[in-house]
């Protein structure tokens with residue numbers, strides 16, 4: 178059975194990722210890319226849908242024991258799980274070596290620590306998200322599972338045997354003894370992948386992460402949380418192209434048992450742009466440069482038809498479908514692949530992309546003529562369309578509206594481009610765009626602000642609030658001491674807080690379809706809760722900001738990972754996991770609080 182979302186650890190090779198449960202079961206793995214079909218989809222179903230459990234042997238009807246403790250090895254993505262058993266202590270080290278063109282591998286090394294511990298590996302591969310039972314057979318000393326275009330090869334120095342359409346290994350380890358098990362993916366029409374070298378790959382994987390983390394320029398009091406978030410963001414970056422996935426999972430529900438289940442294994446311009454901003458602020462220019470190249474390729478030639486998200490290599494076709502054979506995470510149906518939001522109009526992305534390009538320049542990444550040209554083209558589009566209703570930052574599936582946040586971000590796009598022209602780097606209609614900037618500002622303040630309640634509202638003339646309005650001072654639309662900003666922060670804190678002080682992104686309507694066009698409710702949105710901490714710091718309530726931030730840090734699982742949302746009623750994480758859109762604001766708030774000197778000790 179799948180664990181709680183927070184029970185999972187992330188390992189990955191920057192092309193795909195696996196989730197490992199506390200009991201040593203890999204319950205999620207797509208091969209060879211983040212957005213490929215899963216070979217282990219037990220996370221969204223049952224053991225019948227694929228898993229690989231490795232841990233101390235246990236009785237047939239006994240639940241596999243959870244690891245006694247686990248951690249990442251230093252600042253890396255190498256997971257170490259240890260079990261103290263009646264027979265002794267054993268450690269399993271799980272990792273995926275960073276790769277270039279070579280085969281993706283999941284490596285598991287078992288090491289006896291004390292006593293003699295009987296171990297069991299149970300490997301059940303099911304291709305096409307748990308739908309297809311592969312043809313499993315031996316090729317010399319290797320076991321291979323083949324299904325259509327895919328083959329996965331198991332290499333191990335332990336004996337293997339097949340039973341119940343599962344490949345098992347039973348072995349015992351004593352102190353210092355090491356047994357490795359590796360699976361490698363290869364297109365099924367090609368020669369077998371090379372034999373793995375687990376110990377050498379362990380050493381090079383560790384060296385890779387040590388070197389990468391060594392570039393981090395943040396040395397403040399929240400370093401542990403910031404570095405873990407940075408490693409997580411790096412793990413969500415598809416190295417061959419620079420595309421960044423919003424999360425490595427699909428359909429982890431925003432409400433347990435509900436239908437708010439979406440596929441996040443794509444590159445959203447919004448999520449990627451803010452990720453880039455965090456990376457730039459912490460010294461990671463290479464990733465920023467790679468993403469800018471990705472953007473230029475994805476949008477190439479056709480910025481009028483900008484999509485709000487693309488595949489990790491820039492693909493446009495992300496048709497949404499439901500996988501009827503998967504029961505879903507704790508019964509949360511449907512399980513979806515692809516994402517219909519790809520066809521939406523979300524005007525805010527123009528602002529986020531422009532802000533990211535602006536920040537790249539401000540933090541020393543050399544300007545790029547193509548990027549400048551792209552920025553001008555985006556504003557030309559926005560000039561004609563900024564006053565149209567859209568689906569907004571939350572990708573609502575109800576009717577389009579005049580979302581205030583979308584207009585604020587349209588203002589950001591024009592403002593940063595005016596600054597670019599003012600810098601003399603490019604030519605453009607400076608006066609016309611200055612006027613456009615002022616017109617957007619005036620319109621928002623006139624139609625998006627409720628004088629009686631002293632708060633900005635979700636859309637023009639509405640009474641609803643929306644946590645995206647917390648970005649108004651952060652984007653420089655109004656200064657933090659403006660009474661309308663302070664009123665908005667206070668109204669959001671009053672009306673969108675959960676009982677434990679975290680923030681909903683907007684009110685949902687239970688059994689009715691609310692503004693988002695969906696039935697059901699959802700948890701507190703972690704990004705919005707970090708934004709509140711930011712705003713509290715900006716309006717001078719620094720101590721409140723610090724307390725909220727540290728409460729948010731305490732929500733992270735034992736490995737420092739966050740999902741998209743937190744269910745305050747069930748006191749557990751919900752939504753896709755781990756989620757870039759949560760880890761980015763964590764970093765941003767840590768930097769802001771550090772700069773303000775607001776930390777205990």
Ligand SMILES: OC[C@H]1O[C@H](O[C@H]2O[C@H](CO)[C@@H](O)[C@H](O)[C@H]2O)[C@H](O)[C@@H](O)[C@@H]1O
Pocket residue numbers: 423439440441445447448516517518570571572573574693758
């Ligand atoms: O709430 C409905 C929408 O939920 C998803 O969108 C959310 O995730 C995106 C990726 O992190 C984020 O950019 C967006 O702001 C969030 O609302 C889902 O992808 C949509 O299809 C769905 O309509």
